[in-house]
């Protein structure tokens with residue numbers, strides 16, 4: 001583990017996010033894109049979701065032009081290295097008490113994808129700084145596999161709103177920018193790390209081609225992911241959060257450490 005530059009910690013605290021440039025090279029991005037294309041073409045039985053009203057399917061058509069797949073390491077080992085990339089892991093450990101991976105997913109957008117809804121994974125009281133030490137109880141790492149230009153359906157945030165407790169009438173801001181919105185743009189290979197207490201959304205895509213990102217989302221070990229999803233009415237999600245022992249067996253030490261909570265989950269045999 002190397003020391004995270006103080007400037008990064010300052011920026012993460014001030015804005016609620018940082019952008020790490022050129023973390024993945026072009027050939028890696030192409031490899032990941034090809035693997036995602038293969039995974040999007042597969043079918044998933046999701047038999048455990050047949051109960052009425054249980055949400056959390058593996059693949060979801062989010063809207064016209066927009067696909068999502070959840071639980072990536074359940075279906076392939078191609079993305080495993082992303083759990084232990086040093087620049088990401090160093091910052092997770094600097095800005096969280098005890099980071100543990102929960103959900104992993106990919107979103108692919110094409111022309112016509114509409115705006116998403118503004119949201120945050122946790123409330124601002126789950127973000128704090130004490131004696132110079134940042135603690136966010138959920139931190140999302142977005143890996144850009146294609147360029148994310150301002151019209152490509154990029155992520156949008158309100159810098160600093162990870163601490164904001166002022167409630168706006170959100171219905172007035174459907175499919176449009178909140179005051180102070182910033183479009184988070186970058187090139188293929190860049191990584192955005194943001195506190196999930198930050199207000200964020202995905203913007204609409206008005207350009208040709210694909211905008212494809214990976215999301216590796218971490219929570220603090222003191223947080224119970226099963227109860228979080230149960231209370232939110234998304235209890236099916238937990239099934240793609242937990243990797244069975246045969247998946248974790250191929251992990252290196254860092255990857256195992258960052259998924260340690262899964263050892264204590266009882267899962268059905270694959």
Ligand SMILES: O=C(O)CCC(=O)C(=O)O
Nearest residue numbers: 107154155200201202203
């Ligand atoms: O990149 C995007 O389109 C937004 C993704 C997002 O906010 C989410 O998956 O929760």
